[in-house]
Amino acid sequence: MREDHPVRYDDHRECWDVFRYDDVDRILDDPETFSSDPRLASTIDLPPEDEQSPIMETMLLTDGDRHDRLRGVVEDWFRPRAIAGRAARFEEIAADLLDDAVEGGRMDVIDDFAYPFPVIVIAELLGVPSEDRPQFRRWSETLVETPTDTSEAATEAYQERQQEASEELAEYFEEKLDARAREPRDDLITVIAEAASEDRLTHEEALGFCMLLLVAGNITTTNLIGNAMRCLTAHPTALERVRDGSVSIESAVEEVLRYRSPVQALARIATEPVELRGTEIEAGDVVVPWLGAANRDGDVFADPGEFRIDRAPNPHFGFGRGTHYCLGAPLARMEARIGLNALFERAADIERRGETLQPVRSAFIYGVEEFPIE
Ligand code: HEM
Incomplete structure (x- = not known):
């Protein structure tokens, strides 16, 4: 695809797929021409404004000053130094989970560890009880799901599921925001509630904020840890080198982000007619930069199909690029390091048990549902 059809129209999903590194870079670097706001798309049917999810009011789906205002509310919390101060607590969470998980030498990397770990972390940062995590998982998985069956009945059922998950999640956080406005604590919901009470955020923006932080930070990190275990068990020499310290775990994690990117694709909307590699794209068209494909572009990465844990430099797009570059990247990197x-x-020996692996049901999230080891 990268070679023969670097920019191609997908009739089924009604969007332009873009595969090459340079083109993905150009798109992410130019938010004025390639907007993150789905309301500008001519092919996306959104519900009427008063029925839209608060997720629509988040930094992820806005541009320009509004994006910067929203991101500015929590930016300090996610800076590497602020995150590093919490390492000891995150190590404790990881150790507790593994004490419970390893039974008779067997465990499922995803269910017993890679899923609960980032959820407990983000729940603590937000200030919500981590015991509510079965609900978080259901809500998050529903919100990142992309339907494979595009029949009318399936689409309707899918939209209903999304609507329901979004309403439940909004209701859940509504209550928490009220509680923190009355009684502040040292957590992110308090920061968000305060910004709302000072009119730096609307009520909808505050709700969307909590929802985004919960959802963005869990399925993605689960898949980074799962994909890392998958890469390392498939490459025993690499695993050995990480375990004996001859290559840093940080470097190996960067290569996992490139080689098996947990977020495979993003979406942008052309705000004006634009030409991309000789192809005319119209205003309102949806453009999908494929991070996973760009991360294997041979013009940028030598032997892109090889998993090399000491690859340097490694300018992958695993966390995106530009103004929307992942806010949680320092947190996700630290969770991956501590978790692994x-x-x-x-x-002592980590070996994958022989079952076939089931991919996560989403077109843009890449990972496996289960990963048993012993
Ligand atoms: C944005 C990936 C973990 C919060 C993004 C984007 C990517 C990404 C590719 C860019 C979206 C775009 O340009 O449209 C990942 C991966 C993760 C991860 C692969 C784990 C391995 C986290 C965590 C959090 C988080 C732990 C924090 C709770 C966000 C937020 C944005 C974002 C809030 C939107 C930033 C903006 O629009 O300015 N992430 N993410 N992510 N991520 Fe992450």
Whole structure:
């Protein structure tokens, strides 16, 4: 695709797929021409404004000053130094989970660890009880799901599921925001509630904020840890080198982000007619930069199909690029480091059990549903 059809129209999903590194870079670097706001798309049917999810009011789906105002509310919380101060607590969470998980030498990397770990972390940062995590999982999975069956009945059922998950999640956070406005604590919901009470955020924006942070930070990090275990068990020499310290775990995690990117694709809307590699794109068209494909572009990465844990430099798009560059990247990197170290410490030999792997049901999230090891 990258070679023969670097920019191609997908009739089924009604969008332009873009595969090459340079083109993906250009799109992410130019938010004025390639907007993140789905309301500008001519092919996306959104519900009427008063029925839209608060997720529509988040930094992820806005541009320009509004985006910067929203992002500015929590930016300090996610800076590497602020996150690093919480490392000891995150290590404790990882150790507790593994104490419970490893039973008779067997565990499922996803269910027993890679899923609960980032959820407990983000729940603590937000200030919500991590015991509510079965609900978080259901809501998050529904919100990142993309339907494979595009029949009318299936689409309707899918939209209903999304609407329901979004309403439940909004209701859940509504209550938490009220509680923090009355009684502030040292957590992100308090920061968001305060910004709302000072009119730096509307009520909808505050709700969307909580929803975005919960959802953005969990399925993605689950898949980074899962994909890392998958890459390393498939490359025993690499695993050995990470475990004996000859290559840093940080470097290996960057290569996992490139080689098996948990977020495979993003979406942008052309705000004006634009030409991309000789193809005319109209205003309102949806453009999909494929991070996973660009991350294997041979013009930028030598032997792109090889998993090389000491690749340097490694300018992958795993966390995107530009103004929307992942806010949680420092947190996700730290969770991956702590999580993988904890797994390596406890297991003398890590081997994947022979079952076939089931991919996550989403077109843009890449990972597996289960990953049993012993
Ligand atoms: C944005 C990936 C973890 C919060 C993004 C984007 C990517 C991404 C590719 C860019 C979206 C775009 O340009 O449209 C990932 C991956 C993760 C991860 C692969 C884990 C391995 C997290 C975590 C959080 C988080 C832990 C924090 C709770 C966000 C937010 C944005 C974002 C709020 C929107 C930023 C903006 O619009 O300015 N992420 N993410 N992510 N991520 Fe992450």
